[in-house]
Amino acid sequence: MPYAKLTITIPESVWISEVSRAYPETRFRVLAATANTATGVARIEILGDDPGAVCEEMRAYDSVTDLTVFETDSATSRVQVETTVPLLLTSLQDSGVPIEMPFEVRDGEVTLEVTVPQRTLTDLGETLDEFGIRYAVERVQQDVESDPLLTERQQWVLDEAIGRGYYDTPRRTTLVALADDLDIAKSTCSEILHRAEGQVLKAYRTDGRDAHPEVAATSD
Structure with a gap:
C-alpha cells in the first residue's frame, strides 16, 4: 500500500x-x-x-x-x-x-x-x-509490499536512542537527556520509544514462532 x-x-x-x-x-x-x-x-x-x-x-x-x-x-x-x-x-x-x-x-x-x-x-x-x-x-x-513496522518518527527516535547509547550497558545517556537532545518532551520520547519497542518485540516473537517448531516441555 x-x-x-x-x-x-x-x-x-x-x-x-x-x-x-x-x-x-x-x-x-x-x-x-x-x-x-x-x-x-x-x-x-x-x-x-x-x-x-x-x-x-x-x-x-x-x-x-x-x-x-x-x-x-x-x-x-x-x-x-x-x-x-x-x-x-x-x-x-x-x-x-x-x-x-x-x-x-x-x-x-x-x-x-x-x-x-x-x-x-x-x-x-x-x-x-x-x-x-x-x-x-x-x-x-508507492507499492509498499507490506505496512512498515515503525513510523518514520519512531524509526528516527529509536535510531537516535541507539546511536546515543540509551540501550548500552551501562547507559551513555538518559531519557531526559535524549529528549532534550531531540527537542521533544520527555513523555513524548518515552511513549514513542515504548511503542517502537513493542512493535519490534512483537515482530521478533512472531518471526521466532514462525521459524522454530514447538518443542514439548518436559519435567526433570
Whole structure:
C-alpha cells in the first residue's frame, strides 16, 4: 500500500489554528480524539512556556464548549476539549483514513503519516479539497509490499536512542537527556520509544514462532 507524509494547514477559521499561530512555539499534542458532524472531543497535551495562558485563550472561543484541565505545571498542561468545529477530524474520518495517535499541531499545521490503499489516499486528497483545507505532500512511496513496522518518527527516535547509547550497558545517556537532545518532551520520547519497542518485540516473537517448531516441555 502507498505510504504518504502530508503537512496539512488548518484553516484559520478553526480555533486551534488561530491559537497555535498565536503561540507558534507551543506544541499541541493530540493524544486521543473523536468527532461527528456537530461536535468533537480531544485529549490534548499542551507543551510550551505558558500553557495556563494558552488554556485561558482556548476557553474564550465560542466553538470551544468545554475545557477541562486534568493536570498542569509551568511547561505542560493536559486538557480535554469539546468543540463544535471538529473540521480536521471530520475531514479525515470522512475519507476513511485511520488517525494514528498522538499527532501534533504546531503553528497552524499538522504533519500526518499514513499507509493506506491508493483509493483511500485519493479520497483523502479529494475530501481535504472539498473542505477547503490546504495540504502539501512531503513524501509518497508507492507499492509498499507490506505496512512498515515503525513510523518514520519512531524509526528516527529509536535510531537516535541507539546511536546515543540509551540501550548500552551501562547507559551513555538518559531519557531526559535524549529528549532534550531531540527537542521533544520527555513523555513524548518515552511513549514513542515504548511503542517502537513493542512493535519490534512483537515482530521478533512472531518471526521466532514462525521459524522454530514447538518443542514439548518436559519435567526433570
